[in-house]
Amino acid sequence: MSGIRLVGVLGGMGPAATVDFYGKLVEETAATCDQGHVPVVIWGDPRVPDRSLSLLGGGEDPTPYLRRGVEALKQAGCEVLAVPCNTAHAFVPRLAEEAGLELVSIIEVTAEALAADGVRAAGVLATSGTLHAGLYANALRRYGVAAIEPDEPGQRRVMAAIGAVKSGGVRPAHRRALEEVARSLADRGAERIVTACTELVLAMDGSHVPVPVLDPARLLARRVAGMALGAALTG
Amino acid sequence: MSGIRLVGVLGGMGPAATVDFYGKLVEETAATCDQGHVPVVIWGDPRVPDRSLSLLGGGEDPTPYLRRGVEALKQAGCEVLAVPCNTAHAFVPRLAEEAGLELVSIIEVTAEALAADGVRAAGVLATSGTLHAGLYANALRRYGVAAIEPDEPGQRRVMAAIGAVKSGGVRPAHRRALEEVARSLADRGAERIVTACTELVLAMDGSHVPVPVLDPARLLARRVAGMALGAALTG
Incomplete structure (x- = not known):
């Protein structure tokens, strides 16, 4: 099992999109049993304030909510971070860097x-x-x-x-x-x-x-599956 | 937002079933925007040894893997535990009790x-x-x-x-x-x-x-959605 990296998914924005991304992550993994799939932790907090409203100057800053999620994923042992919400990418690169997680940007x-x-x-x-x-x-x-x-x-x-x-x-x-x-x-x-x-x-x-x-969600899923399992598959 | 309880999902057994369960959780929630949905943390480690093999006496005990997931969910702040794997219910009631999480048994x-x-x-x-x-x-x-x-x-x-x-x-x-x-x-x-x-x-x-x-996965999703949001909706 060495070489496999735990993937953190900062999701819930919205939840249906995170379900879709998780499904694509499973589809994009060439596994023949449970144990060959990507280990993930999904932080799915849909209560994060609207990212778009905030960027347009009219809403609450989602940063504290996003930081809490990133920190929880780090705490859980994740090394790689995937965020199946494009708009959140206005905020997450800095938070991933703070936490020392490798962000795979959608x-x-x-x-x-x-x-x-x-x-x-x-x-x-x-x-x-x-x-x-x-x-x-x-x-x-x-x-x-x-x-x-x-x-x-x-x-x-x-x-x-x-x-x-x-x-x-x-x-x-x-x-x-x-x-x-x-x-x-x-x-x-x-x-x-x-x-x-x-x-x-x-x-x-x-x-x-x-x-x-x-x-982009499928491209992200494919990349993340390769990164998480790549070392295990090749080494 | 008071009254909303963070739901921990011990999943990945298998991953496609967890995707299905998460989708049902979203469907069974009567929300009109992201923020009305159930906050969840999903521990999706597909590397848990085969539950069925272990119960039949021929495989590695999955308990240490399951305990690690339950503890991570507790650590992340979850109060309620849902496990979208029927076979794992031979193991999880004891682990939920150890961690002080309320298991909603499928x-x-x-x-x-x-x-x-x-x-x-x-x-x-x-x-x-x-x-x-x-x-x-x-x-x-x-x-x-x-x-x-x-x-x-x-x-x-x-x-x-x-x-x-x-x-x-x-x-x-x-x-x-x-x-x-x-x-x-x-x-x-x-x-x-x-x-x-x-x-x-x-x-x-x-x-x-x-x-x-x-x-049973849909019944579990419906119950969990009600429990997580119930207090917030009624109080």
Whole structure:
């Protein structure tokens, strides 16, 4: 069992997205019995104040809640940190560093994947907080990829769909709205659509979008599974 | 936020079953935003030695692994303990008591639900370890419910299906086998079929079984959601 690293998941933001991420982590692990899977500890506190509201200047700072989670994961023996909430990445790099945990950034993993595919422009569907903080725009720029974001009415439709997932009330109209916004980004030159909010993955079917849809949660799961088990598998 | 109790989930046995349980916990919570959901910490260590093998006398004792998880959950501030692995209930009541955590037993919750429905005989699909330890037979007897178990060839088919879920390789033949075993229990007088192994739920479609199929994982999720949020909702 040496070489296996305990993965901490700072989740609950929202809980359905964390369930989805955990499921992907299991799927992305080539195990034939329980014992071959990635050991994880999930801190799933959904009471963290809204990350997007805080970034837009209108809400409580989530930092103390996030710090409590990071510290609990460190305390539990985790070495690697994964956060299946894109917006929270405006806060967590500093907290991971404080705690001495290795953060696998969902945003970096996605930017790398886009660059590795030779993509030069990607459409970003994300919370208004993620866009306002420039999380994807800045990361993608470092990899030579342009970020194409929805216009204001489009962004309102994206936020409505995210809210619908969080309230458990996604309707066909939300799915259609996301597809229309995604198509408009493709029309403006996006070679990929990035569902850069872990809730959006649960409300979007890529089959009606003319370019491939990239799921950062799956990319993160794949990377984390490799990191956690890699040393054990190879050594 | 006072009155909300942090729920510890001792999971990873197997991981896909824990994902399923976490999803049901989210579904069974009537929340309209992230912040209304149940705060959980999931200890998901899939390296716990096989519970069933140990109970049948042929495998390593999982107790030290389970104790480590229970202690980590206690340390993280959990008050309530849920374990989405039926077989592990041969070990966890003592560990929960040691740690001062309130265990919500998946087996007790199921026995109560059967009795509340006036059921007098229930078919139990479970691991050989769960059956050998008499976990359901004893609990159901206390509620006046008879447990009907598969015969030996049937039990081999149940174990094959559980193994298929754990290895990610469920095939239609496994589903058909489970349905046939379930039907044979109904023929012998079972008024309900209890999928008393959290992996079985992932391999069984109740629509071809002549009596209702009861999912202990969902009953546990519902009870835990009520306990965690109950005080906050009512007080």
